[in-house]
Amino acid sequence: MDLSGRVAIVTGAGKGLGWAIAERLGRDGANLVIAEIDGASAQEKAGAIRQMKREALSVQMDVSKWADVENMVRQVMSKFQRIDILVNNAGILGPYFPVMEYPEEIWDQVIAVHLKGAFLCCKAVLPIMKAQGSGKVVNMASVAGKEGNANMAPYAAAKAGIIGLTKTLGKEMAAYNVQVNCVSPALIETDMAREMTPEQRALLISKIPMGRLGQPEEVAAVVKFLVSDEASFVTGQCYDISGGRSVY
């Protein structure tokens, strides 16, 4: 499952799951684009990829802004002339409110980063993969998108939307040798999980039959499989990484 010479964009790769995925793909041979709203961490992580003797590009960008996405893709094509892998990972948790009290502008922001961000990056990258006649996309969903989590409505709705987007793209891109899948983790040990209240964290862990949080590397391993040549007949699917929580 060697990825030597492949060019992979990972959004939100400045830390957490995005970084674990970028590091794993780099370790397995890929050159990396760290597309991240936090410019300093993007640069730092690109430096870490170069230390692994891979090529790296850091781009400070906001996935929810079309101009930023277009500019990022332009920079990638100018440096690498191809895009083999896109991982739409960037995301924000948003505050906890019941729907009855959810502030409209924060609803819009959470949906924009997760769902519109994945849409915009796909819109910009898929024509390039179609022209190449190959490509792999992995979108970051969540068990929240399948089961819902109280007080996290825009997050859960955005993640459910990402599953629908993935299934649609699996069909739209099937004839072009471009496979589009998503992964659906339960609670994983990152800053996002650390931002939660102790009560929310305990509740989410209690729902996981394995009785523990997942580790970022366990998500990266599944993403690595989905972007490899081994996953050649897999598209439009949602892979659960939930310690047994998800049942469908």
Ligand SMILES: NC(=O)c1ccc[n+]([C@@H]2O[C@H](COP(=O)([O-])OP(=O)(O)OC[C@H]3O[C@@H](n4cnc5c(N)ncnc54)[C@H](O)[C@@H]3O)[C@@H](O)[C@H]2O)c1
């Ligand atoms: N941690 C979990 O338990 C968990 C579970 C399921 C799904 N997820 C999903 O995994 C993804 C990564 O989560 P994480 O836990 O690593 O979170 P994190 O907060 O540790 O990292 C998120 C990264 O995305 C970046 N980012 C945020 N908004 C951005 C934007 N508009 N444009 C570009 N970059 C942006 C941040 O700067 C940060 O580097 C998210 O989509 C999240 O919803 C996380």
